[in-house]
Amino acid sequence: MSERGRPRSFDRASALHRAMEVFWAKGYEGASLSDLTAAMGINSPSLYAAFGSKEALFLEATDLYTRSEGTDIWSTLEEAPTAELAIEGFLTQTAKAYSQADRPQGCLIALGALHQDSTQGLICQDLRRRRAENQAALERRLERAVAEGELPADFDCRTAATFFATVQHGMSIQARDGATYAALMATAAGAMAAWATMAGVRA
Amino acid sequence: MSERGRPRSFDRASALHRAMEVFWAKGYEGASLSDLTAAMGINSPSLYAAFGSKEALFLEATDLYTRSEGTDIWSTLEEAPTAELAIEGFLTQTAKAYSQADRPQGCLIALGALHQDSTQGLICQDLRRRRAENQAALERRLERAVAEGELPADFDCRTAATFFATVQHGMSIQARDGATYAALMATAAGAMAAWATMAGVRA
DNA sequence: TCCTTTCTGTGTTGATCGATACATAATTCA
DNA sequence: TGAATTATGTATCGATCAACACAGAAAGGA
Incomplete structure (x- = not known):
């Protein structure tokens, strides 16, 4: 049903994937329609349709x-299985994802649109919401560990979540500067050193 | 000497200061000439001259x-006086500077131009160089502490400098998201927790 | 077959981008 | 005073921006 009219001559999903890569590499305002249509292999009316x-x-x-x-x-x-392994895995996976050779370096959510503008207020707002949601996911994971008795009841989940989310954001800029996987892992190791103090030397 | 011709009708230094604020708030490509000339109170030919x-x-x-x-x-x-106080002060001053109410939030060096483009390769390169120089300053300070016997000889200055520089970069994004001074200090506290592990629990 | 619907390619829209041409105004030097 | 020099304001340059008008092409429904 609803397949009337001339069929689309390109694959919408793969075109979207190409667009994602362009935005990822150049940011929202840095990606022009020419860049997008060229990468997607279509003309602008098709994009708008x-x-x-x-x-x-x-x-x-x-x-x-x-x-x-x-x-x-x-x-x-x-x-x-544990909060420590969760944070360590979070940082390690981040280091890996941000330094993949065949992709833009760093994170689209973190770097896509940092400078609020009249023309891109909605974009900034959406990315900001996503960043806040990521930080909230970190906080929930830590709170779960507190609830399960893995971490002490006075563990400051919010401060820790803020810290680890901020480290991840910094890794995006670091990756944009050409940091290798090893360099990103050095940052991850530094952040895990903080974990040792936060959770380890307590009881 | 060399004051021939019609004198400039505006103060070059304060015009530059206004331009800095515009670039700081909007980034390099986000700041249009209209934005700049309006803030500087001059017309574009004066800017170019x-x-x-x-x-x-x-x-x-x-x-x-x-x-x-x-x-x-x-x-x-x-x-x-000590490396620990140096790092702590570095982070505290950063939290303060990035959350000043009367200025753009975050750092111009970190946020000014993250997406390399054909038209702004030189800009990206210059900011990257400045970020690398800042990280090198951190590393030098730590190496000095090692040389003075304050830190153990096997202290990994490069890893630590990478980590603290990355945290600072992350704080720029955090500040752009509207983080308060207190929230930035939470990140600083997290980073100092890492210091405790790196330097404290060793001897 | 004809009508309706939807997509595609060409070409163009008004707006804005960074950057200047040009004539005039204001200053110093001779 | 007159020549040389530099800055200013107006008005505009070609290029590019995001977005779209339009006509023709390709499908389904009757």
């Missing part, structure tokens, strides 16, 4: 990014 | 930024 606008395309691309690129990081966080 | 180009203006603005906004952070690092 299929996605609505540059803004809507970006929102859909970030959604795809969250679903396709962030899974390893966040599934490790949830599934690791 | 006085500064050469948008690119040259940005480079001069970042230089001013380094000289005027970064001084507290880096002087604390150098002058603190």
Whole structure:
């Protein structure tokens, strides 16, 4: 049903994937429609017919990014047996994801649109919401560990979540500066040194 | 001498200061010439006569930024009596500087131009160089502490410097997301927890 | 077959981008 | 005073921006 009219001559999903890569590499305002249509292999009317606008395309691309690129990081966080392994895995997966040679370096959510502008307020707001949600996921994981008795009741989950989320954001900039996997792992090791103090030397 | 011709009708230094604020708030590509000339109170020919180009203006603005906004952070690092106080002061001053209400939040050097582009390769390169120099300053301070016998000889200065520089970069994004001074200090506290492990529990 | 619907490619829209041409105003030097 | 020099304001340059008008092409429904 609803397949009337001329069929689309390109694959919408793979075109969206290409668009995601362009936004990832160049950011929202840095990615021009010429860049996008060239990478997607279509003309601008097709882009607007299929996605609505540059803004809507970006929102859909970030959604795809969250679903396709962030899974390893966040599934490790949830599934690791202890909070320490969860944070360590979170940082290690981040280091790995941010330094993949065949992809843009760093994180689309962190770097996609940092400078609020009248034309991109909605974009900034959406990315900010996603960053806040990521930090909240960290905090929930730590609170779970407190509830399960793994961490002491006075463990400051919010401060720790803020800290680890901020380290991850910093790793995006570090990766953009060309940091290797090893360099990112050095940062991860530093953050885990903080964990030792936060959780270890207590009882 | 060399004061021939019609004198400039505006104060070059304060115009540069206004330009710095615009670049700081909007980034390099986000700051249009209209934004700049409006904030500087001049027309574009005056801008080009006085500064050469948008690119040259940005480079001069970042230089001013380094000289005027970064001084507290880096002087604390150098002058603190111990390495621990140096790092702690570095982080505290950063939290303070990044959350000033009357200024753009976060750091111009960290956020000014993250997406390399054909038109702004030189800008990215310059900011990258400045970030690397900041990290090198951290490393030198730690190496000094090792040389003075304050830290053990096997202290990994490079890893630590990488870690603290990355935390600072993350604080820029955190500040852009509206983090308060208290929230930034939570991150600073987390980073200092790492210091305790790195340097404290050793001998 | 004809009508409706949807997509595609060409070409273009008004706006804005960074950067200047040009004539005029204001100063120093001779 | 007149020549040389430098800055200013107006007005605009070609290029590019995001977005779309339009006509033709390709499908389904009757």
